[in-house]
Amino acid sequence: xxxxxxxxPLVALAAAGLLLFVLPLAGLIVRAPWNQVWPALTAPETATxxxxxxxxxxxxxxxxxxxxxxxxxxxxxxxxxxxxxxxALTTLxxxxxxxxxxVALLLAFGRRGLIGAPLYAAFGLQIPFTTTAAVxxxxxxxxxxxxxxVEGGLRGLDHRYEEAARAxxxxxxKVFLRVTLPLLRPAVFSGAVLCWARALGEFGAxxxxxxxxxxxxxxVPLAVYVALETRPEGAIVLSLILLxxxxxxxxxxxxxxxxxx
Numbered sequence: 001x002x003x004x005x006x007x008x009p010l011v012a013l014a015a016a017g018l019l020l021f022v023l024p025l026a027g028l029i030v031r032a033p034w035n036q037v038w039p040a041l042t043a044p045e046t047a048t049x050x051x052x053x054x055x056x057x058x059x060x061x062x063x064x065x066x067x068x069x070x071x072x073x074x075x076x077x078x079x080x081x082x083x084x085x086x087x088a089l090t091t092l093x094x095x096x097x098x099x100x101x102x103v104a105l106l107l108a109f110g111r112r113g114l115i116g117a118p119l120y121a122a123f124g125l126q127i128p129f130t131t132t133a134a135v136x137x138x139x140x141x142x143x144x145x146x147x148x149x150v151e152g153g154l155r156g157l158d159h160r161y162e163e164a165a166r167a168x169x170x171x172x173x174k175v176f177l178r179v180t181l182p183l184l185r186p187a188v189f190s191g192a193v194l195c196w197a198r199a200l201g202e203f204g205a206x207x208x209x210x211x212x213x214x215x216x217x218x219x220v221p222l223a224v225y226v227a228l229e230t231r232p233e234g235a236i237v238l239s240l241i242l243l244x245x246x247x248x249x250x251x252x253x254x255x256x257x258x259x260x261x
Contacts, residue, residue, distance in 0.1 A: 068143045075090065
């Protein structure tokens with residue numbers, strides 16, 4: 001069966017749209033100082049930012065897995081207005097400007113925040129402008145990607161397996177661990193990878209809530225921002241790293257996320 005031809009004007013508009021994506025990436029690749037990649041990559045400040053980014057993003061992903069899977073389960077088992085409210089609250093960080101998210105985190109966890117004030121008064125614990133704050137900021141913006149992926153997987157499950165396990169005497173917790181979770185493995189994996197990629201690239205909420213302290217809260221995106229003023233070649237190298245990670249994830253997950261054959 002032949003496919004319908006696309007009108008010429010639409011092809012031209014599609015080409016313009018494609019150029020909007022391709023040209024910035026081409027500029028990054030063409031203008032990259034390839035002879036300085038290795039020195040820039042092995043610079044102490046670059047290594048520190050990379051190490052901190054990996055630590056914070058992996059920790060944020062682990063926290064998102066611990067909190068997001070139960071949240072996705074709750075969303076998949078509710079309906080009506082309650083589900084709409086819960087889903088809106090869960091996905092809000094995806095559309096909220098990251099800087100606004102950082103301000104909200106400050107008002108919640110800062111020294112005078114809703115939770116931060118009691119913590120500081122009782123234990124002298126200050127969360128903002130620490131590595132913990134960077135992890136919280138990344139979890140806040142990245143966890144919705146995991147929740148959406150896992151909720152979609154839960155809604156596509158064949159619940160007869162769970163019902164059969166219950167009929168054989170398994171309790172709710174055992175059914176979840178031995179039946180539901182193994183069936184969700186593809187959705188959990190793809191959601192976790194997307195969550196990690198989003199956490200790795202987080203900038204706005206991190207710089208607002210955690211600051212830009214080298215060795216403490218300065219992740220790779222923040223290092224790119226600083227390097228643009230002092231070491232442009234280092235900024236380009238770090239940008240290439242993030243670009244490579246993003247492309248690898250999209251290509252690896254195209255079957256599950258983009259629906260490619």
